[in-house]
Amino acid sequence: MSSLQGYVDRRVLLILQDGRAIVGKMAGYDQKSNIVLSESKERVYSIDEGVEEIPLGLYLVKGDMIILIGEIDEVLDEAVDLPSIRAEPIPPIRY
Amino acid sequence: MLPLSLLNAAQNKPMLVELKNGETFNGHLVNCDNFMNITLREVYQTNADGDRFWKLKECYIRGSTIKYLRVPDALLDAVKEEQNRAREAGRSARGGHIGGTKGKVASSSLPKSYTVQKAWDEAHW
Numbered sequence: 001m002s003s004l005q006g007y008v009d010r011r012v013l014l015i016l017q018d019g020r021a022i023v024g025k026m027a028g029y030d031q032k033s034n035i036v037l038s039e040s041k042e043r044v045y046s047i048d049e050g051v052e053e054i055p056l057g058l059y060l061v062k063g064d065m066i067i068l069i070g071e072i073d074e075v076l077d078e079a080v081d082l083p084s085i086r087a088e089p090i091p092p093i094r095y
Numbered sequence: 096m097l098p099l100s101l102l103n104a105a106q107n108k109p110m111l112v113e114l115k116n117g118e119t120f121n122g123h124l125v126n127c128d129n130f131m132n133i134t135l136r137e138v139y140q141t142n143a144d145g146d147r148f149w150k151l152k153e154c155y156i157r158g159s160t161i162k163y164l165r166v167p168d169a170l171l172d173a174v175k176e177e178q179n180r181a182r183e184a185g186r187s188a189r190g191g192h193i194g195g196t197k198g199k200v201a202s203s204s205l206p207k208s209y210t211v212q213k214a215w216d217e218a219h220w
Contacts, residue, residue, distance in 0.1 A: 016162070018117075018162070027096055027101075027171055028096035028097055028098060028100075029098070030097050030099065034131075035098065036101055038168070038171050056165060057165060057166075057167075057168050058101075058165065058166050058168045058170060059164070059165055059166075060098050060101060060102060060163060060164040060166060061162075061163040062131070062161050062162060064115075064159070065115070065162050065163065
């Protein structure tokens with residue numbers, strides 16, 4: 001049985017169906033994978049500018065929208081110089 | 096902490112709701128249910144491009160159309176505190192130890208919404 005319990009109180013990355021990447025601390029979850037994220041920030045990727053982090057605060061994301069949840073290696077993540085990263089943004093899902 | 100406990104505690108608090116189609120709704124939560132259907136009052140609606148706005152007195156949003164909700168930061172600590180209090184009250188009610196309810200009765204007899212409201216008043220949106 002897979003569970004999100006191991007992610008609680010850890011820093012995680014959410015990728016949503018609209019292509020957004022949100023990082024934050026997972027404060028809770030439920031059966032439907034609805035997620036409570038505290039101190040969350042959106043990471044906006046682009047080709048001609050560095051990664052921009054936009055603070056979002058306390059978020060409740062619906063499970064329907066979530067494509068993936070990944071635990072962040074905090075040491076590794078802090079070593080990354082986001083403003084120097086150039087990357088194609090993830091396009092939204094199309095049906 | 097369950098997402099729905101957070102949402103329940105957000106009653107009468109300001110929130111931002113984005114729908115799957117990109118429209119956003121800013122307003123105060125009036126009510127919600129377990130499907131995450133919600134009603135908001137004094138709402139500012141914005142279209143997906145963010146260039147058109149509507150003001151609504153009240154609106155109902157079906158839970159299944161919601162992408163995410165943004166709620167005040169202070170709510171997290173308020174809900175955690177309330178849960179600790181409920182746990183403590185439950186433990187002493189089941190008789191953890193003799194005479195252990197002294198001093199605890201006062202705090203658990205406060206209305207449930209009290210700590211949530213207090214934490215909210217102390218912080219700000």
